[in-house]
Amino acid sequence: MHPITDTYRNLIRELAGFIPPARLLTDELSRLAHGTDASFYRLVPQLVVRVESETDVQQVLHSCARRGLPVTFRAAGTSLSGQAVTDSVLIQLGNGWNGHQLLNDGAAIRLQPGVIGARANSILAPLQRKIGPDPASINACMIGGIAANNASGMCCGTAQNSYNTLLDLRLIFADGTLLDTADPASVSAFRNSHSDLLEQLRQLGEQTRANQPLAERIRHKYRLKNTTGYGINALVDFADPLDILKHLMIGSEGTLAFISAITYRTVPDYPDKAAALIYFPDIHTACTATTLLKETPVSAVELLDRASLRSVQHMPGMPDDLAELPEGATALLVDVRGANDSQLEQNIQHICRALAGVPLLRPLEFTRDPQTYDSYWNVRKGTFPAVGANRVIGTTVIIEDVAFPLERLAEGVLDLQKLLHKHGYHEAILFGHALEGNLHFVFTQSFNEPDEVARYSAFMEELAQLVAVDYGGSLKAEHGTGRNMAPYVELEWGSEAYALMKRIKQLFDPACLLNPDVLISDNPRIHVENLKPLPKAHPVIDNCIECGFCEAVCPSRRLTLSPRQRIVIWRELQRRRQTGASTEALRELEQGWQYQGLDTCALDGLCSTRCPVGINTGDLVRDLRGQQNRDLQRRARWLARRFAGISKAARLALKLASTGRSLLGDKSLSGSMALARKAGLPVGHWRPGLPAAAAALPQQRQFEPPKNSQPADTVIYWPSCMNRVLGPDRNASDQRALYDVVLSLLDKAGYRVLIPDNIHSLCCGMPFQSKGLFEVADGKRNEVLEAARRLAGDQHLAVITDASACNLRMQDCSDERLQFYAAADFIHRHALPQLEIRPADERIALHLTCSTTMGGNSQSLLELARACAREVVTPASVTCCGFGGDRGFQVPELNASALQDLRDEVQGCSAGYSNNRTCEIGLGEHSGLQYQSILYLVDRVSRPLEA
């Protein structure tokens, strides 16, 4: 348990005077969940504050400073070195930090710290530009963290990192002062108010540049990637103290100031690219080749040792020859880009000439084929998750990040391999950005026994000596010093440079309240204290490495918990249960878990699309809900057998609700249902967007195509239960039921359509599956499968339905005669060539449902929409809408939270389209647009092709 002390209670009382309670997270569950980052350190904050503005930051800093309480800033929490955790006050970015501004036609971009790196690149993509820094975590991490860690990746080297592409910063210092270096008035005011600080920086710079050996050492070390300690190259690279100040902020890990905006010079993003996976007989030859490649126009050179290659060689989609490589073989993945085709070809030829004469295990060959190109990169990207997925439960995955001088890379690698074996890390794999001498090595480590902690500690001592002293390399090339390397900064840099760093910290943060013990620490054991427990908790999530990559796509992340946070809490609950914790120690977590963990998960599974080890946290929630619902099995079976009657009753209820609405209005109905819930009745929330009942399905079960049409293929169509019950939006101009629209389209495209006789009792089983009632759910799904099989006989037929979520359930079914499709996907892939489309001159909004994404059909839906309208907007803030089956009725706040930015993003659109009816209810309510199935639009703009 982590009770809040009186000092922090007083702070919370004061902050409550200007920050709403919803943004002051004080319950233990929230503090634990939000306090966790991707490192192997566990500190639980006393308070998590979600800041929404610069004023919030200033006020929180002020209140904490008055009490001498430390603060830590947090962006996406993907840091690995323990720099984003605290046991004091965690200042987390709220929703209001996503702004951007393109400058000079995209030659520069100003970004707020909450913008995800990949989002910045998607804004720049149409201009063929991108931001320089390219950490592998770019789909999850945010600009604040990228700049504060000086994060970098495979292509950016040192030339395009934040330090070298920085133009301006907007900062809030420990004393609350705001400085915007892009604003002359702000600069002038700062030069007056902080003349002493600037003068001291100027002097530090002057002294450092005058100290030849030190200046030389600094320059020498920054040839390599280096994020150990402060970026004191600022002291030798710049004379103006304001430039020194700006550049010191990069890589300062939240220990000097809060970054409220950053302006980057952008870099070209060339579309033409090629790659080669080159195999060398040994590491020496690969490293020699790397030195040769340094002089060529390569965009990335990734080294992979034999152990890394072995870790992925069994995976699907990997190059065939990986498994046949001899022991000791080493690969270089060489990536090359060009502004156009001929430049790309020239670059390839340049590289081939440079490597002529170097012994290779296979002939050198570059590929431009996108599939082969991706398969090469998948080798590289698969290595780290492979270790994560195969580790012993209870161990953590450690990814270290060192750099050797390029000329001694081969020696360094061999010594490193020896050291790893000496300390028993036999499973370690080694890969990295060879051009920068930057190597990542990944191994697994338990921190459950003191002996294991001692083993790690002894390894770290020798590693620091080997890399920093023997080779003059960097102990942290990319990931930041954090707590992990803080004890070794002086060893790497020497006492003179370390004294400079301490002086810098003292100048900006004299009371040492900004992220203490990170980067600079007097505690020589800080790197082996507060280690994170990783107990066995549930087979679905035991492989989780708490990287946080899944967070950005989760619809509940801003309401309650993200997938990672669900896992953190479930693990902690299990740990406490396993160690016999008191009822009191369990109570708070257990109580919060029901709503935050279970009730508000939409079960969409989008988290799995981002997870390097493939975890679908929804599966955990589904399983736990199933355990809670064990008693419902019998009732569920009863309901499943009477599905046709239940659907009929649902339509009747909607008819009654419709009458009720016209008599009472939405408000009274909503109030009556709230009263019923209070009285304990199992009633959901009233949704104003709830449509009237759908018109009843016709009796007809077979529809012949027009006589003259070609090709008269047959399809099976099973209208989903949601569309058999729910009618169109009440205000929509086209009031036909969706099945009418589907039949109209198939008719125009010349298909013969079969509908199962027992359609009224068919359902994919999702309503049962979402409650963890798997047996009943699978039974219902099998009924659909059987109905389709009966209709198909021995023909090979497409089976389509009109709801993407229901189709996703069926996609798992294996029957070589049947191919399951969502109707929109089928129309796009097969029927479109048989239709003449006259696109609407409209700007429309398109919602790519989570089931469409999970089924791999997003591109198909997007292309269909683009074929039918002039402009298609896909709101960047929306992933899954959070309606999730009955969640939209049971916890409508989930839907509201997931769609909170939708209205702004769809400004100027004439209508919204999707392909799942329940999603459309919430989308309509939260956007101010009418949302309908995309098929209504396709039907409106299409007609049969002239024969």
Ligand SMILES: Cc1cc2nc3c(=O)[nH]c(=O)nc-3n(C[C@H](O)[C@H](O)[C@H](O)COP(=O)(O)OP(=O)(O)OC[C@H]3O[C@@H](n4cnc5c(N)ncnc54)[C@H](O)[C@@H]3O)c2cc1C
């Ligand atoms: C699997 C995996 C792969 C990774 N690959 C790479 C890689 O290739 N290259 C690389 O460099 N890193 C990598 N990382 C580490 C990490 O993802 C990056 O360093 C990333 O830039 C951190 O950003 P974040 O948004 O998560 O920041 P956080 O972790 O939230 O914070 C990082 C630091 O910035 C500070 N900070 C955050 N916001 C602000 C602000 N507004 N003002 C001042 N300080 C602030 C924090 O206090 C903290 O010290 C990887 C991590 C994982 C889990």
Ligand code: SF4
């Ligand atoms: S579930 Fe996957 S993506 Fe999410 S934190 Fe765990 S390992 Fe990372």
Ligand code: SF4
């Ligand atoms: S299933 Fe959806 S709501 Fe649940 S944790 Fe995963 S992304 Fe979040």
